[in-house]
Amino acid sequence: MRNVRVWFKKEGTAKYISHLDLNRNMLRIIHMAKLPIWYTEGFNPHPFITFALPLSLGFSGLRESMDFKLLDDEMDLNEVKDRLNKCLPGGITVYDVTEQVMKPARITYALFNLKLSCDTVNTDELYEKVRELFAMDEIMMDKKSKAGIKEVDLKENICKFDIKNCESYVNIDVILPAGSMTNVNPKLIVDALKKFFDIEADFEIVRVDIYNENVESFV
Amino acid sequence: MYSKEVERILLKVQKPGRYVGGELNSVIKDKKDIDVRFAFCFPDVYEVGMSHLGMKILYSQFNTVPYIWCERVFAPWIDMEELMIERNIPLYGLESGDPITDFDFIGFTLQYELSYTNVLNMLKLAKIPIKSKDRPELKNIVVAGGPCACNPEPLAEFIDIFFIGEGEEVDLEVIELYRKFRAENKSKKEFLIAASQIQGVYVPALYNVEYNNDGTIKSFTPEEGAPAKITKRLMMNLDEVFYPDNFVVPTIEIIHDRAVEEIFRGCIRGCRFCQAGFLYRPVREKSVATIDKQCRELCKNTGYDEVSLSSLSSSDYSRVVELLTQLNKWSNEEKVSISLPSLRVDGFTDDIMSKIKTVRKSGLTFAPEAGSQRLRNVINKNVFEDELLQTCDTAFGGGWSKVKLYFMIGLPTETLDDVAEIAALGQKVVDTYYRNPNKQKGRAVSVTVSASSFVPKPFTPFQWEPQDTIPQLHEKQQHLKKSITTKKITYNYHEADTSFLEAVFARGDRKLCKVMEIACQNGFHFDGWDDCFSLDAWMKLFEQCGIDTAFYANRRRSFDELLPWDHIDYGVTKEFLISECKKAYEAATTPNCRQKCSNCGVGKWKGGICVEKRQSMV
Numbered sequence: 001m002r003n004v005r006v007w008f009k010k011e012g013t014a015k016y017i018s019h020l021d022l023n024r025n026m027l028r029i030i031h032m033a034k035l036p037i038w039y040t041e042g043f044n045p046h047p048f049i050t051f052a053l054p055l056s057l058g059f060s061g062l063r064e065s066m067d068f069k070l071l072d073d074e075m076d077l078n079e080v081k082d083r084l085n086k087c088l089p090g091g092i093t094v095y096d097v098t099e100q101v102m103k104p105a106r107i108t109y110a111l112f113n114l115k116l117s118c119d120t121v122n123t124d125e126l127y128e129k130v131r132e133l134f135a136m137d138e139i140m141m142d143k144k145s146k147a148g149i150k151e152v153d154l155k156e157n158i159c160k161f162d163i164k165n166c167e168s169y170v171n172i173d174v175i176l177p178a179g180s181m182t183n184v185n186p187k188l189i190v191d192a193l194k195k196f197f198d199i200e201a202d203f204e205i206v207r208v209d210i211y212n213e214n215v216e217s218f219v
Numbered sequence: 220m221y222s223k224e225v226e227r228i229l230l231k232v233q234k235p236g237r238y239v240g241g242e243l244n245s246v247i248k249d250k251k252d253i254d255v256r257f258a259f260c261f262p263d264v265y266e267v268g269m270s271h272l273g274m275k276i277l278y279s280q281f282n283t284v285p286y287i288w289c290e291r292v293f294a295p296w297i298d299m300e301e302l303m304i305e306r307n308i309p310l311y312g313l314e315s316g317d318p319i320t321d322f323d324f325i326g327f328t329l330q331y332e333l334s335y336t337n338v339l340n341m342l343k344l345a346k347i348p349i350k351s352k353d354r355p356e357l358k359n360i361v362v363a364g365g366p367c368a369c370n371p372e373p374l375a376e377f378i379d380i381f382f383i384g385e386g387e388e389v390d391l392e393v394i395e396l397y398r399k400f401r402a403e404n405k406s407k408k409e410f411l412i413a414a415s416q417i418q419g420v421y422v423p424a425l426y427n428v429e430y431n432n433d434g435t436i437k438s439f440t441p442e443e444g445a446p447a448k449i450t451k452r453l454m455m456n457l458d459e460v461f462y463p464d465n466f467v468v469p470t471i472e473i474i475h476d477r478a479v480e481e482i483f484r485g486c487i488r489g490c491r492f493c494q495a496g497f498l499y500r501p502v503r504e505k506s507v508a509t510i511d512k513q514c515r516e517l518c519k520n521t522g523y524d525e526v527s528l529s530s531l532s533s534s535d536y537s538r539v540v541e542l543l544t545q546l547n548k549w550s551n552e553e554k555v556s557i558s559l560p561s562l563r564v565d566g567f568t569d570d571i572m573s574k575i576k577t578v579r580k581s582g583l584t585f586a587p588e589a590g591s592q593r594l595r596n597v598i599n600k601n602v603f604e605d606e607l608l609q610t611c612d613t614a615f616g617g618g619w620s621k622v623k624l625y626f627m628i629g630l631p632t633e634t635l636d637d638v639a640e641i642a643a644l645g646q647k648v649v650d651t652y653y654r655n656p657n658k659q660k661g662r663a664v665s666v667t668v669s670a671s672s673f674v675p676k677p678f679t680p681f682q683w684e685p686q687d688t689i690p691q692l693h694e695k696q697q698h699l700k701k702s703i704t705t706k707k708i709t710y711n712y713h714e715a716d717t718s719f720l721e722a723v724f725a726r727g728d729r730k731l732c733k734v735m736e737i738a739c740q741n742g743f744h745f746d747g748w749d750d751c752f753s754l755d756a757w758m759k760l761f762e763q764c765g766i767d768t769a770f771y772a773n774r775r776r777s778f779d780e781l782l783p784w785d786h787i788d789y790g791v792t793k794e795f796l797i798s799e800c801k802k803a804y805e806a807a808t809t810p811n812c813r814q815k816c817s818n819c820g821v822g823k824w825k826g827g828i829c830v831e832k833r834q835s836m837v
Contacts, residue, residue: 013220013241016229017470021236025470031554032522045554058230087522089470090241202227 001038004070004077005052006084007096011060011206014091019054025089026066033083038069052104052218053178053210056185060206063218067100101219102212109159109211110178112186116193116201117169127165129197130172133189134161141188141195154192157184159215178210221316228302236471237265238299240313243468244520246282246289247314254286255394258312258322262329262337263747265293269467270475272529273328273365277386279463287394290314290322291467294337295344297745303344310345319345323397324360326390327378329367332724333717333747338363339377339739349739351379351424357407360397364390368421369498370677370784373727373735375423379407380414382421383787384451385484387461389419415445419452421787428729434770436728436781450788451498455826457484457505462513465520477525477558478517482510482542485827486531487812489819490588491599491803492627494676495531497791500819501827502535502812507542514546518555525556533559534566537813543574564602567610572617582621582667583614589630590640596806597632599799604644608651616657621665622648628695628712629673629687631803638695641668642702649707669711670699672718676725677784678791680799683776686722688769689715716754720746722772728783731771734764790821 010017017025030037030047039045049068055061070080077097084094118126133139139154159175176184186205193199210218221229221239229235259278261268268274274291281289290312295303303310309318319325325347327338342349347359354361363374364382371381382389393414400410415422425445429437441447454460466478485502486495505513514526526546528536536542539559546557559575564585587602589595595602611622626641645668652664672692675684687695692715703710724731738760745751761768776782778797785793795818802809809817812828822829 013239014470016235016239018236021471024472028468028522028524031524032519039554058235087243089243089468090245 001069001071002073003100004068004080005098005100006066006068006080006094007098008064008066008088008092008094009060009062010055010064010092011062012091014089015058015060017089017092018057019051023049023051029084029087030068032087035080035083036071036075038071050104053107053110055207056187056205058205060204062206063209064207065218067104098219104218105180106212107179107210107218108177108181108213109175109215110207111173111175111209111211113206113208114172114174114186114189115166115169115204116172116190118199118201121199121201123165123167123170126199126201127163127170129193129199130163130170133192133196134158134163136196139192139196141192143184143188152184152188154184154188157182173208175211175215221311222308224306224308225311225316228299228306228308231302232298233296234265234471236469237293238295238313240291240316242470244465245291245314245467246278248282248288250288250315252285253288255288255324255398256312256322257281257287257289257324257326257394258292258319259289260292260319260325260327260338260341262294262327262334262341263745264296265469266471266473268293269469269473271328271330272479272481273386275463275466275479276461276481277390278467279465280387280461281390281394283461284391286398288314292319292341294341294744297751300340300344300744310341320347320359323358323401324362324394327361327363327365329363329365329374331747332367332373332721333752335367335374335724335735336738336743336746338374339735340742340744342377343739349377349736351377354379355407357397357401357405357410360407360410362390362393366495366498367725369494369787369789370725370727371421371423371787372729372783373724373731375729376732377735378423379411380420380422382452383419383449384789385453387454389417389452392417393420412443412445415443418450421449423729426786430730434730434767436783439781439786448786448788451790453503453824453826454484455503455824457481457503458509464513464516466517468521468523475527476523477527478514478521478523479527479529480510480514480517481505481530482528482533482536483530487535487828488532488601489599489799489809489811489817491597491680491799492588492630492673492676493531494679497678497796497819498789499531500790500812500821501824501829503827504537507538507545510542511545515549518553524554525558526550527558527560529560531561532563532566533561534563534571535813539566540568540570540574543571547574564607564610567613569613569617572613582623582665583619584623584625585610586625587644588625588627589633589637590626590642590644591637593806594630594633594637594640596808597803598630599803599808601808601811604647607644608647611648611651612655615652615655615664618659620652620659620662621667623667623669624648626668626670627673628670628699629692629718631673631681631684632806633695635695635698638698639702641670641699642704642708645703645708646705649705664707665709666707667709667711668699668703669713670696671713672715674718674722674725677782678789678796680796680803682726682782682796683778683780683800685773685775686719688773689719692718714749717747717752719768719772720752720754720757723768726783727771730766734760734766737764790819790824792820795819 052065080097143152161174164171362380363378368381411422427440431437483504485499675681
């Protein structure tokens with residue numbers, strides 16, 4: 001038995017698969033792909049799978065991962081990839097299957113790409129407002145969690161950022177805390193534009209990469 | 220693929236996965252190879268529509284024809300609908316994202332009367348005129364089929380073509396005719412006249428209705444050579460009829476998220492309230508070998524770990540044990556469980572129990588339908604109390620502790636005593652549990668009693684019966700509630716209001732089209748959902764249109780009245796239905812088709828069970 005990590009992209013129509021549904025779909029897909037993987041041994045046996053870090057509904061993800069135990073030690077990992085790809089819905093593609101190098105608990109940051117545009121404000125103005133937002137001393141935002149609404153300072157959570165004016169949209173690359181300890185949703189940036197400048201921007205958000213505590217890619 | 224405009228609203232609505240397509244096995248074709256585009260519309264939300272087997276069959280079948288591209292369309296839920304209207308986004312097909320106006324055919328499946336407003340609302344959202352006569356061109360042909368098409372009259376002004384009976388052949392014949400007529404630059408009128416000559420096609424515009432002073436129908440006259448009787452289509456050999464080898468697999472959770480295998484059509488029983496039991500006659504079974512092969516294919520191509528063996532009464536499949544034994548040969552190893560819905564009280568044996576759902580023990584559901592033996596005889600349910608208790612005992616001994624019992628209230632000849640007997644029967648099931656020595660230790664029994672309100676339906680022996688009024692139904696619901704004295708029984712009942720509206724539409728005539736039209740203008744939709752349904756709003760509308768709802772729902776019709784659906788022929792004769800109705804009043808039962816032929820009329824097709832050897836003869 002060996003522990004493997006399946007790396008996949010989740011984009012296009014698959015953006016609208018929630019984390020709970022993704023889990024359900026993957027169980028079915030593994031069954032369909034007839035992968036020899038370890039099943040739980042309870043009253044309701046099912047393939048045992050875990051995901052490193054859930055992705056919000058509506059976001060694309062370029063480095064998503066799913067872990068399971070492969071019963072067949074000899075199986076070529078490329079075959080695991082091919083078998084899964086034959087069964088996946090549109091928008092999800094497995095691009096690699098590897099050993100599990102880091103534990104998911106080490107995940108500390110994530111790199112997001114945001115593309116913002118707006119009907120009511122032109123891109124130049126939107127670009128200025130975004131820069132203004134990121135230049136503020138503090139960006140206090142309400143953050144919803146299971147425990148209720150909590151106020152967080154988005155500003156102090158932004159680790160690194162880059163803002164570009166790309167004519168038809170404003171491009172933001174930003175590293176935010178992610179993982180089981182603290183997690184800041186990049187959608188808060190869009191919400192902050194509404195809160196402080198009354199700008200309702202259309203957005204596309206992609207989770208580009210996931211990092212450990214030293215901002216090294218999670219592998 | 221959905222448009223940019225749709226993408227911008229997706230994160231503002233609940234469950235955006237309903238509106239994006241892209242599922243495994245959904246069919247994408249190149250438009251330049253396509254001659255006919257068919258929008259298969261289910262007039263309810265995605266999760267409901269995607270659970271419907273008929274749509275899966277026809278979607279796959281249409282798409283096997285190279286020049287047809289069939290796409291799926293569902294009713295957007297109210298949050299999505301609001302944004303689509305606000306942003307001027309027309310209703311679109313899930314596969315291409317193209318607006319419905321681009322399609323040659325717009326086909327609706329009519330599964331329940333309360334979805335009628337959604338049919339019209341979907342046309343409205345597609346920006347297609349709802350009335351047939353306002354669509355003069357040979358395009359956007361609006362067609363409809365399914366069980367409610369048996370009384371098409373409340374939708375007669377809106378639908379161009381109704382398909383009567385099973386669609387596998389007739390739909391394709393009509394599509395073929397359309398292709399030919401379009402190539403010859405014929406008019407829509409010419410097309411409809413020609414289509415009306417195909418068996419199973421009903422073109423309501425070609426019939427003229429006259430009424431008596433009392434509002435009943437005086438005459439029903441075909442024009443342009445259309446047939447006086449429209450006879451249903453049916454597929455005789457189910458081993459040869461098309462069945463999909465894969466299903467579109469939704470990524471969001473739907474109501475019935477599993478593989479479904481149809482094991483037979485029709486029902487041997489002839490319960491007198493049950494429309495399906497008469498519409499789908501005669502019983503035609505698939506062979507064990509065909510079912511086995513199709514189940515394997517479906518599991519392989521969908522990844523589902525559960526197959527449901529679907530039919531109107533699955534334990535009536537003549538070789539059910541042989542079938543389950545065959546399926547178990549591979550299902551255990553492949554970690555697939557087999558489920559058998561629509562179990563009859565008298566069909567649940569140890570042998571069957573050991574072969575289904577070996578992993579999970581969920582609740583069992585049975586439908587005695589009526590509490591007293593007298594009333595069960597009236598409806599010809601042919602189930603006895605000791606059978607029910609024996610079956611529950613078997614289940615309790617096998618580890619089950621949850622039982623759901625379905626009943627109807629408001630059945631013809633029903634008294635308050637009959638209603639009280641529902642509670643008594645529930646109590647006997649509870650007692651049976653506690654007497655069983657092999658029950659699960661330390662677990663309490665849970666019996667759910669659900670009571671729906673009876674709705675008289677066309678093509679049943681009760682088609683002449685009045686429905687109980689809403690106050691009468693409320694009285695019976697309360698009486699049942701009072702009669703239940705144990706906390707082990709959970710009592711559920713359906714709102715009588717929706718059953719009443721269902722009764723109006725089920726036996727409605729063309730005069731209701733006016734009401735439907737105004738309902739659509741006023742934004743009525745999702746009447747099957749509590750969030751949207753308002754009887755008050757409907758009653759105001761009926762009043763405004765001068766429609767007496769009691770005329771449709773609560774009036775006893777005489778056997779010689781010309782009924783709005785009398786021009787439709789499902790094979791079962793009116794004489795048979797009348798004799799069944801009279802037998803009901805005497806609480807006399809009729810044997811099932813496997814025991815004895817009762818000469819209902821469908822024998823004229825010389826197929827299915829009508830030509831099989833009966834058990835008594837072999």
